[in-house]
Amino acid sequence: MFRLPKRGLVDHGAPLSFSFDGRRLTGLAGDTLASALLANGVHLTGRSFKYHRPRGILGAWADEPNALVTVIRGGGRSTPNLPATQVELFENLVAFSQNREPSLERDRWSINDRLGRFLPAGFYYKTFMWPKSFWSRVYEPRIRAVAGLGVAPEQADPDRYEHRYAHCEVLVVGAGPAGLSAALTAAESGCRVVVCDDRPLPGGSLLSAASATIDGLGAREWADTAVARLSSMTNVTLLPRTTAFGYYPHNLLGLCERLGDHLPGEPAGPRERLWSVRAARVILATGALERPLVFPDNDRPGIMLADAARQYLQLHGVAVGRRVVIVTAHDAGYRSAHELHAAGIQVVLADTRPAAIARSTPFRVIPDARIEGTRGTLRVSAITISHTGRSERIDCDAVLMCGGFTPSIHLASQSRGTMAWDAEVQAYVPAGSAEAECSIGAAAGRLELADALADGCRAGRDAAAAAGFAARRIGTPRASVDHSVGQGGIIGALPHGRDPAKVKAFVDWQNDVTARDIMLATREGFRSIEHVKRYTTTGMATDQGKLSNLNSLAITAAQTGRPVEAVGFTTFRPPYTPVTFGALAGAARRDLFDPVRQTPIHDWAVAQGAVFEDVGLWKRARYFPRASEDMQAAVNRECLAVRGSAGLFDASTLGKIEIVGADAATFLNRLYVNAWDRLAIGRCRYGVLLREDGFILDDGVIGRLAADRFHATTTTGGAARVLATMEDYLQTEWPDLDVWLTSVTEQWSVIAVQGPHAREILTPLVQGLDISADAFPHMSIGEGTICGAALRLMRVSFTGELGFEVNVPSSHGHAVWEAIWRIGQPLGMTAYGTEAMHVLRAEKGYIIVGQETDGTVTADDAGLAWAIGKTKRDFVGKRSLARPAMKAPDRKQLVGLRTLDPAKLLEEGAQIVGPDGGPSLGHVTSSYYSANLGRSIALALVRGGRALEGHRLRVAMPGGGIEVDVTNPVLFDPKGKRLDG
Amino acid sequence: MLLIPCPYCGNRPEIEFSYGGQAHIARPPVPEELDDDAWGAFLYARDNVRGPHRERWRHLHGCARFFNLVRDTRTDRIIASYRVGTPCPRVEPL
Amino acid sequence: MTSGPLSLETLQPMTRHILRCRERRVAEASDLLGLDLPRSAYGTASHADRHALWLGPDEWLILAPEPFAATADVWAAIGASFVEVSDRQVALQLSGAGADTCLAGGCPLDLALPAFPIGACARTVFHKAEIIVWRTGSSRFQVEIGRSFAPYVTRLLSQQVQRGRSLAVPT
Structure with a gap:
């Protein structure tokens, strides 16, 4: 067992039973699935996307590319592709690994790993070229079956989701040291503050800061105090388990709050709540992610990020191994080494930097180390390091990497802020704002605790003041740390002495992209990072390159002989982490969809x-x-x-609009094709409304109730459109008219x-x-x-x-x-x-707008020319009717169709051709069986149709045509006598 | 979702509004005086602006008024909002 | 201040009219109605049981328990339109602690008291329906809904109310 007693924020007295791939295991309350697996000595949690290589847990939270699992709950609940690092453990949790067959340990597709040299970047563009029809029928389905993630659930999601709009003066994303101090400072001004953090507990890095103190309190204790203070304030909304996933224009942020997934059983309320938060100011305190190192065989289970290992120790009391080798290019590796060593774990630290400072450390330090490779199939067993001219193999059960830290600029980038290359941090940091936002602390490249706290106080005060709230001055908390984060870092591939053609040094774990793939892409002429990304698929997939982006950028830069900052970077898009369809849909499902x-x-x-x-x-x-x-x-x-x-x-x-005012008749005259001024009170008229381009928009009967009052009807579907059109003309073209519209539908x-x-x-x-x-x-x-x-x-x-x-x-x-x-x-x-x-x-040959018309039918086409007021100089659409194409004799015109066989029913939408075939002359718009006529009837739009009355045409159908005679569209009571009955 | 300053109601969320295309295209007072090309241009020719764009909006689910915005199509920044019938405020060129 | 438990009820039928007129006629229209028509966004005015809700610069919803005496001619004389819409919409009353949060499940407006004080009203949306929301108390709202949209809005609000009640902590 790898659980260390009395350590971490887990409850050592509250064991939880869970299963992984059918194996019953035990964890503790406060564990994630990943920490519980590690506590049981399980690193192997997945098979890689393309090569099916065994993969272990790499990170400790949202950056995890490997350990994707499917979590099964009762009632058809099945969620694929969840990082085990973010799945909170509960009693009887059931999880399965993915992309393996039949089991993680014995996966038949692991042969892909040996075929690796046939499967380089873009292999499918090059390999599966012939025959063309095989791509969609054979190649793609097979590739998808082998290269894949989890399986989509088969049953309808039984859970409920809800949406919530919220408004605040200050939204703080991230409740680490920077975010908490920003929120506290802003909240003291009295303004509304929303603080969200995607982890189960607020506190961020403070929760694992074992050796830091703030204002004399332990870091965790200070965080607890800050959270308690925020929770007690009525102007503060504190949202743990809430991911700010999208930054939308004008300071609208999308937040997803997880309410049910950490609890056993069916959720009593919604599973998730989607927040749309409109904030006057946004403070991004999203922290930084540790970067992995790109060296040969860097993907075996047991190889993980150094700071993740430190977090498993400090948050969960879990040792990720007993004998670990830490490979670092950054001072922060020493902090991890110190803390692991202090917990009784055997540590060797390999510093890739030539001038690794000779520190007085209680563990062995290898300076100027070069990583030649690792061993171990389902778990790393050794690492080969060359230094001082010799090669040394060190047996170990875990290898930890620290390449430096990448500020989490995702939201700042989504907001269209500009980024600048920070040579010291070796990463892009926010440089200019497009929205009312700022990035602070590690998200701005300021990694030390004291800087984060100071940033937070300043940003909180500034944001409140900008929103019109005077902040009470509260002193910046004073921090002291045993081990600072320090400096250093590297991006790109580490040098090694092995044959580059035979080495797999992974850049993107989730998409199985190696340094060699990126080099291949640049050799093949790709220079833009956007193109390299698409060709190699680096930075895609569910983790969106959280760990891989900078390394692939640096390799591209090196290969193309440009500085990194000249290569640019890919703009981040929402969502930061995947969001369930349920959360996006909210209540809009089934009978509440509309x-x-x-x-x-x-x-x-x-x-x-x-x-x-x-x-x-x-x-x-x-x-x-x-x-x-x-x-x-x-x-x-x-x-x-x-x-x-x-x-x-x-x-x-039917849509109904009451049109009132002294100029009501004038208004209708200008709008409709008909003449309205001489319509007597107590009389109705069938009106046709065109768009300005001359095509029919709507029709309906309009009655005159008084000199200044009309009751207009519209089609059912056109009600809102007609009212909007009328308001548009009244408000913008003819504001001088005294006419008022009221919807009375x-x-x-x-x-x-x-x-x-x-x-x-x-x-x-x-x-x-x-x-x-x-x-x-x-x-x-x-x-x-x-x-x-x-x-x-x-x-x-x-x-x-x-x-x-x-x-x-x-x-x-x-x-x-x-x-x-x-x-x-x-x-x-x-x-x-x-x-x-x-x-x-x-x-009766009466048209239905939307059935006989499709936006290209004029009043004349529809046989409604009689409605047009002949003496009117103008109405909406009139000028368009004089355009040459609108007067062409071969326009499609409304006709009736009579099948030779009276029992034969035409299909609406069927194409009409000449008696001997040829091009389409039009289509059937309406077709029914008429009991009153004792036969089938149909209306159609036919090119030059009125002149074809009496002629025979064919309606093209699969298996042959149907012969029809063209008739007048009025098939019943052509004289209209029955109207006067 | 944009936050749109309605000249009558102040800042309101985009879902209350409907978009109305390019602004300041008045219906010719006597359409029959226009030749086919000029009328065709009135019907169909619109600018495709990269930068400040003068456009019509209607606060459909609000005060129901049409009004005009100057919006930067690159950034969605709203530069001006003004009532129908009032001139467009001066906007610095690109 | 206590606001009581969350509740949602359908209000009794009432007389509703849409008044539309130009700004220069507002004073005359106010005289006819016996109240000062509000002239700006969010505005409402009440006199006895009669209420005027600003919907737009030329549009008001007039609510009253009984039908009005003034005929169409009277309104025509001042160039105004006064159209009865009593049956066009129905009203819900949502009240109790957390009423604003229930609305925030589908209404994008800032309903905090400073931004949307007692007496404020606005035409807006709730999920996919248009509504008129009128704050009649610190935690009491009247929601006017198009008749055929009422079942949709009522069901969504009821869900929120039920959920809000189950969360309410007895004090």
Whole structure:
């Protein structure tokens, strides 16, 4: 066992049982899966992406590229690709390794490692070239099966997720020494502060700072005090387990708070909460990540980052090995060595720097060390180091690397801040801000504790002041440390004496990219780091190059003979670490994905067994099947009833706009193709609205209620668009017009009563309005009451029958519907749905915007030229109608199609060609079986179609064409006599 | 998500707004006087600005007013916000 | 100040109108309504049971328990539009400790008291629905929703309220 008693922040008295690849193991409360595995001596946790090399735990948190696991929870919960270093242990956690078959220890694809020289960077571009069709059918699926990550879950995610908007003056990302002191200082000013940290406990590096003191307190104790103080302040929101993953424009940050994954069992509340935080100022205290070293065979299990090993010791009381060799290019390696040595671990330190300072250390130091390679298959067993002219093999069970520290500039880079090369830190550090933000502490390349604390106090004070809050002056905490972080570091590949062609020195562990791959890319002519990245895939994958970016940059620079800063670097994009789809979706799932809009008559339709269809966000009754009727049977019955007796139709979803003002008629004149000024009060007109480019935008009936008041209807889907178009012209083009628009779509329920008995049914119900044929002819509008409710009655028809549209306030819609239903039923009235409505209107050749039109159809194309006010000099879209293409005789025009076989139904969308084939002449826009006509009917847009009336064409279908005759689109009651019934 | 300064409501989140394309393209008062090319340009020709762009927005789910923004297309920085009918404030060139 | 447990209720039907007019007519419109129409964003005005909520520089939502006497002609005379929308929308009342947090689950506005004080109102969004949110108390909001969007908003708010209640620590 590798657990050290009494050490770390774990609870030594609270053992937790868990399983890894089916093996039962024991950890402690406070462990991560990685620390618990290490405590059990398990380093081997994965197989690499391409070569299937055995891989171990490399880091201690979000930088982990190797130890990706799938965690299985009850109820179909399965999360792949989680770094074991970030999975918090709980009782009975079940985890599996990935990308191996049948087991980690014996993986059949490990043969890829020996084929490595055939699988260099971009091998798939070069190898799988022939035959071309094999790429998508054979090569890609096979490569994906072998090179891979975890398996996506197969069941729907049973967990809940939620979103939260938040606003603050100061957002602090990271609760280490810099972040905590910034938050404390800012919060004392009284402004709203949000502090987030992605680890389970706030404190950052303070939690593992064994030998540091701040203001006389131990570092951990100081952090605890700071956290307690922040928690007690009502103006502070402290969010642990919360990753700031995205920096979006104008200081909006995306945060993902993990609420359930660290707990056993099903979460009581949401699993995760996605925060959208808008902050006046942002302080980035995101710390720095230790860099690995690029030397031969640097990827065996047991080889890991030195500071990660130090954290496992100080946070979890875990020794990553008993005999470790620390390879360092930075002074910080000595700190790790001291702390490990003090815990009883045997340490040898190999310093790659020529002038390794001769320190008085209690452990052996090898200066000017050159790493020639390592041994061990499933676990490192030895390292070969050459120094002072000789080669020495040192047996060990862990090798720790320290190449220096890379500031975590991800969020600063996402915010489009500029970066500058810091030669001392050997990394890019934030240099200029695009947003109201600043980076402090290690994130700014200032690695020492005292600097972080001082940065935090200053930044907290400045941010509060910038947001208009005067900060109380609190002194900068005084830090003292036994071992400073120090200086040094290296980037790029370390020199070695072995044959470069036979050596694998990994730069990017997760994507199996070696130094040789990057050199190959530069030899093949890639110079831009963006291209090198894409060709070699270095810096991609779930860890997004947290460890590899600078080393690949330095190798590219060296190979192309440029300084590193001349190569530039790849801009970071969100997310910093992967975010679940669940968190992004939030509550927007299943029946809450979109609002489901229902009319006041919806429940009645449900009770009648209606089948519904989606029209935009609306649910509309499509047909009302009786007993064993299928859709066609129900629609046939409904269509016959409307023309034979009467039908009742819920048209409440129609858009309605009340247009009021002295200039209302002028406004409609300018907007619609029709002439409106001479429309009498109490009369309606069918209006066509074009876009400025001349194509149909929408249509609808508009009635004049008073000289200065119109009731306009729009299509269901066009309601918002028409209102927006009207407001646009009123506000921006004709602000001088006295016209006001109010959406009344939801104010009025609309009940269409259509058919020969329609008047007879309505007459006993309508009061205060004479609806006799003479007093209320076709295209009338009037006001009265019905069943005690306000009534706006329109005599209009979308069926070709005598028809009325009863508008009543929505709260009365259901009651009025029932009242009409009671009177109409004995007369043979039926309720009909949208499908019958479609058939009935198609029989009459009435278009539906969006079905007969597609944004390239003019009023004339649709056979609506009669609606255009001939004497109008201008209306929206008129000028476009005079463009040559709009007047061409071969434009597609609306026609009817008659199949030779009356039982044959065309397919909507089918292409129409000449009798002997040839190019497409148009397409079928509507096609139904018409019970009233006893045959199939169809509408179509056909090139020069009106001139082809009487001609025969073919509708192209798989397996042969269907012969059709072109007809007038009006197929039923062409003289329109029934409207006047 | 941008934070957009509505000239009527102050700073509001982008999801309340709808975008309306390039600003200051007035509908010709007498369209029939334009030849086909000029009318085509009015319909379809728009600038593709790299830098400060004058554009229309509508505070759709707010005060419902159209207004104009000058937004730097490279950075999303909003340089000016002004009401319809008022002149565009001077913006320093690129 | 105590704010009571979280609760969500549907308010009784009321008379609603949309008033639209030019700025120079605001004084006359105010006289007709018997209250001073608010003239800037977030503004509301109340007189007795009658409330005017600023929606835009030329648009107000007028709420009253009973129908109005003034006819269309009266409004036309001052060049204003006064359209009844009583049934266009429904109102929810959300109250109790954490009411603002419930709204913050889907409303992007800053609802902290200094930014959105008692009496403030705004047309905005809640998830994918448009709403009008009106703060009627330190932790009480009236939410006006388009009629057909009400079930959607109500369900989402109820989830938040239930969750907020289960989190509430008895004091």
